[in-house]
Amino acid sequence: MMEMAILTIDMAGILIDNNNNTTDTEGHGAHVAGIIGAETNNGLFIAGVSWNAKILPVKAITETTGSVSIIAQAIKYAVDRGAKIINLSLGGTEYSELEHEAINYALRKRCVVVAATGNDSAPEAQYPAVLPGVIGVGASDDGDALGWFSNYGKGLDVVAPGVDVVSTYIEPPLRIPSATYSTGPSNHANQDI
Numbered sequence: 001m002m003e004m005a006i007l008t009i010d011m012a013g014i015l016i017d018n019n020n021n022t023t024d025t026e027g028h029g030a031h032v033a034g035i036i037g038a039e040t041n042n043g044l045f046i047a048g049v050s051w052n053a054k055i056l057p058v059k060a061i062t063e064t065t066g067s068v069s070i071i072a073q074a075i076k077y078a079v080d081r082g083a084k085i086i087n088l089s090l091g092g093t094e095y096s097e098l099e100h101e102a103i104n105y106a107l108r109k110r111c112v113v114v115a116a117t118g119n120d121s122a123p124e125a126q127y128p129a130v131l132p133g134v135i136g137v138g139a140s141d142d143g144d145a146l147g148w149f150s151n152y153g154k155g156l157d158v159v160a161p162g163v164d165v166v167s168t169y170i171e172p173p174l175r176i177p178s179a180t181y182s183t184g185p186s187n188h189a190n191q192d193i
Contacts (some may be wrong), residue, residue, distance in 0.1 A: 034168030072102035091126030118151035126157025
């Protein structure tokens, strides 16, 4: 059985705002967690790619707040609690030594680090996907072509379904967005092999 940490917008955890609020107020965390681990054979909605996965949700940023130092703390927090896969559904155009050090810490502890390449249709992936050792995941559509919004080029290691991905959500119970954040969880199935 695999253990995962989701470091992404809206996930529950203890780092952002120094609280223990576990409410996913915007739905992104529920969507990503559903792609990874929604139960199967229960007659409800969808099945995740690794329904026996353990998910350690860690809230590193929100729609309105966040910082590289909190992201770095969140990575170390997840690693120190036994995460084997870190899914970073976030990115930016600026390099951060602090973020790089945290990712290297995870890699030294033998964690797999997966990051979304970005949603700007740009010819280079965003940080942290471009960092050495990070698996940069872009979006593909149902024809296995690169998603129209997905960043590509340097830092793109693999693509996974990311256009119109059905998954769990907070309200209504299912949602079908298109974004590279949907692709990292799909790539976790490859880590089970």
